[in-house]
Amino acid sequence: MSENLVLVYWHWWVIGLALIALEAFVPGAVFLWMGISALVVGLIVAFVTLGWPAQLVLFGLLSLASFFAYRRLRPRRDLLSDAPTLNRRGASYVGRQFTLAEPIVNGVGRLRVDDSQWRISGIDAPAGVTVRVVRADGATLHVERV
Secondary structure, three states: OOOOOOOOHHHHHHHHHHHHHHHHHOOOOHHHHHHHHHHHHHHHHHHOOOOHHHHHHHHHHHHHHHHHHHHHHOOOOHHHOOOOOOOOOHHHHOOOEEEOOOOEEOOEEEEEEOOEEEEEEOOOEOOOOEEEEEEEEOOEEEEEEO
């Protein structure tokens, strides 16, 4: 960069507002903290004279510190779910018992659960036997006789 480069407080405020606006289009809380850091650098530069290299270093340090502080202090939402298998329908059947309407032949069969039909895998069994789902693997439920 040139020695004649001059960054004043309002440059940082424009950069900060642009980064915060960018956060609306690219969510993830990265640009938000960079934007807030730019606004803080602009506030500091309004009262303290700093060269552009010092301003850039300050911006970088504030951006990193604020982002990692946010990551460390934010509440963990993924651990608080009351329905952890909501988007994994097969996993929600693990442990449940069902009665076979069709037999399992050569280790493969079909099981109707509510409004859906599942491919099942397990030891051969005649229709009418009760089975328990032990695991789900994609669209296949693995079952064992009860």
